[in-house]
Amino acid sequence: MPAQRLSVVVTRRLPEPVETRMKELFDVELRDPDTRMTREELANAMRRADVLVPCVTDPIDAALIGQAGDKLKLIANYGAGVDHIDVATARQRGILVSNTPGVVTEDTADMTLALIMAVTRRIPEGLAVMQAGAWQGWAPTAFMGGRLGGKRLGILGMGRIGQAVARRARAFGMQVHYNNRKRLRPELEAELDATFWESLDQMVSRMDILSINCPHTPSTYHLMNARRLKLMKPTAVIVNTSRGEVIDENALTRGLRAGELGGAGLDVFEHGHEVNPRLRELPNVVLLPHMGSATLEGRIEMGEKVIINIKTFADGHRPPDQVVPGQL
Missing domain, CATH: 3.40.50.720 (NAD(P)-binding Rossmann-like Domain)
Incomplete structure (x- = not known):
């Protein structure tokens, strides 16, 4: 039987x-x-x-x-x-x-780079103008974003996904920096051409782009709090394809509205599918419905x-x- x-x-x-x-x-x-x-x-x-x-x-x-x-x-x-x-x-x-x-490692890393490009090159703003039929033709100063080559990318969390993001970033000519609970083995660090920062505060204050790739645990809850967000350059971009709880979403929204940050690309949110409505109003913010592994x-x-x-x-x-x- x-x-x-x-x-x-x-x-x-x-x-x-x-x-x-x-x-x-x-x-x-x-x-x-x-x-x-x-x-x-x-x-x-x-x-x-x-x-x-x-x-x-x-x-x-x-x-x-x-x-x-x-x-x-x-x-x-x-x-x-x-x-x-x-x-x-x-x-x-x-x-x-x-x-x-x-x-989901490779798929999430792809989406991380997609968000970095979308925010830095203002892709959604251009898309909105085209969909509205409002484009008046090319102009020398229209929709100017930033070049990825040469930018400093800080990766918060250098596990499987963080490493996959680092490999992609190098292909775009970005400088890779990272903060992690444990430093990578020297040979892996050399392969990724990544610079380790023991101090998260020091790293975030010097980065052009910050990618959140760590899990949500009691120790990472609001790791990017109001104080740390204020350390970032006013031109810096923050991207999160990991867990929304790692960023204090209200503090992030306040910083973006005040012009203290250059932009944000978010695929995850602190309160699940309940997205802060003030985030939706900002032209320099790209919001996706948790599509990283889709x-x-x-x-x-x-x-x-x-x-x-x-x-x-x-x-x-x-x-x-x-x-x-x-x-x-």
């Missing part, structure tokens, strides 16, 4: 190839329509599933984990970041947590990692991408 299939609840719609493969392997409940689960729906899902497959839009805190039944054994997150999951409480309850690291290839690879984590767990082994509190 074949072993009973694991019951899996998926909280959002996933790419069709991923959902099809899940149906072949597991007793899976897919989400239709593609809306965020309410807290009550999440609690119910955690009571009836062996495995929950959530994503960044599902806050799974200690209280919610406390409502889970004894059946739930694995939270197989669809995404690399797990700051929306109380991993320590899950572990105490005997619930494993896995994620999908490494998949490629078909990347999203399918994320799904494949989720499936491997669940399948490995079902076979009685440790999921290859298990997250433990000590890693965070």
Whole structure:
């Protein structure tokens, strides 16, 4: 008699190839329509599933984990970041947590460079004029932005994505600088031609462009606070494709409105999808709806990692991408 299939609840719609493969392997409940689960729906899902497959839009805190039944054994997150999951409480309850690291590295780095170019070359301003039919023809001083070659790029967080951003920046002729919890190995630092700054304050005060590529943890919350933002050059640009909570969004908005910063490109926001309306009014700010990892290839690879984590767990082994509190 074949072993009973694991019951899996998926909280959002996933790419069709991923959902099809899940149906072949597991007793899976897919989400239709593609809306965020309410807290009550999440609690119910955690009571009836062996495995929950959530994503960044599902806050799974200690209280919610406390409502889970004894059946739930694995939270197989669809995404690399797990700051929306109380991993320590899950572990105490005997619930494993896995994620999908490494998949979004290249896609997110591409989007980081896209935002840098969009802000520094004023691409959205030009696009808006063209779409409005208001272009009067070329003029010597119209839409003048800045040249990327020779600019100093400061990378805050030199993990996989930060390093991928550094490689792209070098191709554009930018000078790469970085701040990280640990300095890179000398050979990797030489390969990236990157300069390490032990002091974040000193680095941000000298950069033309600052790219946020660190995770959200208690130690990085509002790492770019009002004081640090004021250290930046008035012409400097800040770009964030990591986690919105790393920047004090109100302080950033005030600085941009006061002309204390040259511009910003944001793919993530401090309060999820609730974007500060004052940011939308500024011509030197480019806002995107968390598109950093939004490629078909990347999203399918994320799904494949989720499936491997669940399948490995079902076979009685440790999921290859298990997250433990000590890693965070």
